[in-house]
Amino acid sequence: MxxxxxxxxxxxxxxxxxxxxxxxxxxxxxxxxxxxxxxxxxxxxxxxxxxxxxxxxxxxxxxxxxxxxxxxxxxxxxxxxxxxxxxxxxxxxxxxxxxxxxxxxxxxxxxxxxxxxxxxYPHLPEMEDIQSLKVSAAQLNELISQTKISASTQESRPILTGMHLELAGNSVKAVATDSHRLSQRIVTLTGTETTVNADVIIPAKSFNELQPLLEGQDRVDIKLAANQAVFDLDHTSFYSRLLEGNYPETDRLIPSESATEMKIDAAHLLGAIDRASLLSHESRNNVVQLLLSQGKAELSGNSQEIGQVKETLPVKSVVGEDLDISFNPDYVRDALRVLNGKTVELKFTTNLRPFIIIPEGETDNKQLQLITPVRTF
Amino acid sequence: MxxxxxxxxxxxxxxxxxxxxxxxxxxxxxxxxxxxxxxxxxxxxxxxxxxxxxxxxxxxxxxxxxxxxxxxxxxxxxxxxxxxxxxxxxxxxxxxxxxxxxxxxxxxxxxxxxxxxxxxYPHLPEMEDIQSLKVSAAQLNELISQTKISASTQESRPILTGMHLELAGNSVKAVATDSHRLSQRIVTLTGTETTVNADVIIPAKSFNELQPLLEGQDRVDIKLAANQAVFDLDHTSFYSRLLEGNYPETDRLIPSESATEMKIDAAHLLGAIDRASLLSHESRNNVVQLLLSQGKAELSGNSQEIGQVKETLPVKSVVGEDLDISFNPDYVRDALRVLNGKTVELKFTTNLRPFIIIPEGETDNKQLQLITPVRTF
Known part of the structure; x- marks a missing residue:
């Protein structure tokens, strides 16, 4: 050479x-x-x-x-x-x-x-029985960002380290969950030439390396085989193995009703969550408390050793039953970051059941973050 | 409050x-x-x-x-x-x-x-028997940068973790050495109103925190007492303890003659040192080799496991006796960085004796970096 x-x-x-x-x-x-x-x-x-x-x-x-x-x-x-x-x-x-x-x-x-x-040097995997589709790189990038946050990083249940992708016609549903929280994004592919029916689980950490390669790209050619996915970009092919096994049924986890709802600017809630977690991070169980009552919302964080923080949130509305709920602020922060720049709705049933965060007016759970509260009593 | x-x-x-x-x-x-x-x-x-x-x-x-x-x-x-x-x-x-x-x-x-x-909260140290002088912040900053690189970071000989400052009239001599290398800078203070006679040793790591505060300042008021130095800036006072003990006599370490001399652009030598150290850093003893002969200079680095690098240096001149000398490239790199943008002279006696790096044409050892070679035979 x-x-x-x-x-x-x-x-x-x-x-x-x-x-x-x-x-x-x-x-x-x-x-x-x-x-x-x-x-x-x-x-x-x-x-x-x-x-x-x-x-x-x-x-x-x-x-x-x-x-x-x-x-x-x-x-x-x-x-x-x-x-x-x-x-x-x-x-x-x-x-x-x-x-x-x-x-x-x-x-x-x-x-x-x-x-x-x-x-x-090992050979690259052979691809057989391929299904392929072309997608917008920007759309793929957004779909990944909005879901990978909930994938598990622990190998105790390997299947939960993956992102579940269901492709049917020109619709893609992506779900990730670590069993404490869940992210779901459903998109209709724009300008897709072929339609694919497939159900695959891709390791979420593969996307950490794929995403930077998507920047500045127009379209991506995705090829799916029995145990590999390939993302073809200009002059570059990105191979990821697939995870084997059955992904848990997640639809039944998503509540269809709510008893209390809060609307707030995502950036405002994010700021308050950051402040409350300054104290919760210093405590043993990293939990913050949200009180909803009579159209008002108050967020607080405590650390026995250092002190406490309390803040009235600048909500757009609080409707429904009074609620006193505690949760891990890091989960809410991750969810709000991918929805930043938007007004979000938080929908609660009880303080023991999962609540959801969605962009204002979103329907059909197309863009959904679900978080399980923490029982503190 | x-x-x-x-x-x-x-x-x-x-x-x-x-x-x-x-x-x-x-x-x-x-x-x-x-x-x-x-x-x-x-x-x-x-x-x-x-x-x-x-x-x-x-x-x-x-x-x-x-x-x-x-x-x-x-x-x-x-x-x-x-x-x-x-x-x-x-x-x-x-x-x-x-x-x-x-x-x-x-x-x-x-x-x-x-x-x-x-x-x-402990009280700040009382200052007694103070001598004080005003210096240019930029001049102090340069003096620190050019000498602190050679201070020891190991506590086995605490005195060598300090920078030795000798003030006599409006002249300041700063020296630091870790016994493998030595940096010396002598400056004549400009626009100083008072003259001071003092001999102090300040912990070199104190300067890591002082230097950022010097940025953008005009003049600094330095006060020296028996066991403290204070640097007064706008609205901010910076106290450093002094090291106790006798600083080693360093003048006798500086060679007064040379047998071989090389002139080269500091940036060119720095680039070659960086490349050679890619390999020396992978080897057990981190040493590069410099061969000077017949007006030419060749720098090389080796790692048994990985390979070797060899490079002819773009020297301005090489005069004197042939020389085959080995040294720690990190010491030379540190020395060249503080002299960057200049043409430097390297002056050698034998391959067992310390050599010096000075800016071209510098006399009286006012700006000097001394490095002890490594014996490889």
Whole structure:
């Protein structure tokens, strides 16, 4: 292998595949980046147990200044190699291999780095029985942001670390829950050419790495197979494994009636939640208290050691029965952040049953955050 | 105590005294900030074992909107209190005390915080037998930056964690050394009204907190007493304890002759050092090698496991005897950073003796970085 390339273009591609590469892995070669050079393109690959990313730099892209001398491949220690590339002195660099050693030159600097055989690098998953659909990158990004907050980060029930996606025709329903809270978003895909019927569970943390790649993209081509999902962007393919198992039935958890309702600007409630949690975070059980009565709302937080905070909320309305309810402020904060800039409705039944937060006027639970209160008595 | 104040002004003052407050201290009350309200000013105080900072907000400063109702004082948990103040909803806040509780209100939010008696807060050190001088803040800042890099961070020889300042007339000599490297800066004070003769050792880490306060200041009033130094800025007094003991005689460590000299742009050498240290940092002993011969210079770094880097340096000149010398690249990097933007001279005697880095044309060791090489054979 022997090529030279425009360094900033190469760094950009490395940064993309680095999202899939972890220094903590039980498979040593996965700490490496795989570099493959064909007749007309350079391919970089990074992978971990959950996701794999492959990105291509085409010879036809003149800004990349990709000059291919000899095709071939090698894998190199990813973090270290990227660091070297970023520190090179010149606008361009040359990379050539001799056996399992790579020689990198740029300006007056030359690095000799030990690599590993590209043959030992795991193959990307084969995709069979594919269903595919094209979606708007912005719409996908919003759907992910509004639901992933409720996915569990604990492996005790692995299925809850995933996001449940049900695709039927041009409708997508996304649900995540850690059993204390639940987020649901239903969207109608705009400008979709094909319709798909599928039911998949994607690890929520895969989306942490996908979302930055969606920025500035127009459309994404999603391919779903039996145990993989692939998101195809310009020159980049993002693979995520699917979680196996049955996702719990969540529709029955969502209350259909309410006894007390509060309307408030999301930013105002968020500010008060932040202040109340300054104290609840210092206490043992991280709970704040909301009192709703006679059209008014008061939020308070306590810490035996430090003190207390109390605040009358600038509500738009409070209607229904009086309520004294306690909850984890962090859950409400996460929910309000994804609804920021909007007026929200909080709908309660009793202080022991889950309550929901929805944008004002939203119907059919298309954009819903559900939170289970905490019993404090 | 009862006052109201413009919140951004209060936050600015809190941020200043927070520099002296550590959450890790053996004296619990020092995790608090002391708040004292007089007839015409609010005083905030923070302190740890090394430094104390006192800053004043004057009633006469109309932008502070300081409205004094009742004088008094309290100490409150500093990190927590500052966090509360930053999260308050309104432009102004009111703070009042009832016994050892503080009530903080702003807009619709009200906090009740437990404090401690201001009487239990340690007094600031008394200053006796003071010598004082006025210096340019910019000149003091440069003097600190160019020397503190060589102060030891290890407590095995406490005296070496200090910066040695010798003041004689309007000349100041600053020296720091951790016994592997040494930094020296001699300046002639400009526009000084008084002259001082003093020999003090100030903990180098005190300067980490002083330097940000020097930004944007014109002149600093320095007061030196037997065991304290005070730096007086606008409305803020910065106290640092002095280190006791005799600072080692350092003049004899500085070589007066050289056998080999190299001139190079500091930024070019810094880039090459950064690249070579990518590999040396991966090896056991963190050493890079410099070869000087026949007007040329080559820098290299090695890691048995990963590989090697070699680079011909873009020197302005190399004169004198051939040399093969090894050193810790981090020491050279620190030295070059404070000389960045300049052409530097490196002056060597043998590969076992310390070498010096000075700005091109500098004489009399007024701006000098000395580094001990590493023996690799």
């Amino acid at each position: 022997h090529f030279s390339i425009h360094r900033p273009t190469f760094i950009k591609a490395l940064n993309i595949v680095m999202r899939a590469i972890s220094s903590r892995t039980t498979i040593p070669i996965l700490t490496n980046v795989k570099i493959t050079l064909n007749q007309d393109e350079l391919i970089l690959t990074g992978s971990n147990v959950d996701i794999s990313i492959e990105t291509r730099i085409l010879q036809s892209d003149t800004s990349a200044q990709l000059d291919i001398q000899t095709t071939g491949g090698i894998t190199l220690p990813a973090a270290f190699f990227t660091n070297i590339i970023k520190h090179l002195p010149d606008e361009n660099l040359t990379l050539s291999t001799e056996g399992l050693r790579a020689l990198i030159t740029s300006g007056s600097a030359s690095f000799n780095i030990n690599g590993q055989d590209v043959q030992n | 009862h006052f109201s104040i413009h919140r951004p002004t209060f936050i600015k003052a809190l941020n200043i005294v927070m520099r002296a407050i550590s959450s890790r201290t053996t004296i619990p009350i020092l995790t608090n900030v002391k708040i004292t309200l007089n007839q015409d000013e609010l005083i905030l105080t923070g302190s740890n074992v090394d430094i104390s900072i006192e800053t004043r907000i004057l009633q006469s400063d109309t932008s502070a909107q300081l409205d004094i109702q009742t004088t008094g004082g309290i100490t409150l948990p500093a990190a927590f209190f500052t966090n509360i103040i930053k999260h308050l909803p309104d432009e102004n806040l009111t703070l009042s005390t009832e016994g050892l509780r503080a009530l903080i209100t702003s807009g619709s939010a009200s906090f009740n915080i437990n404090g401690q008696d201001v009487q239990n």
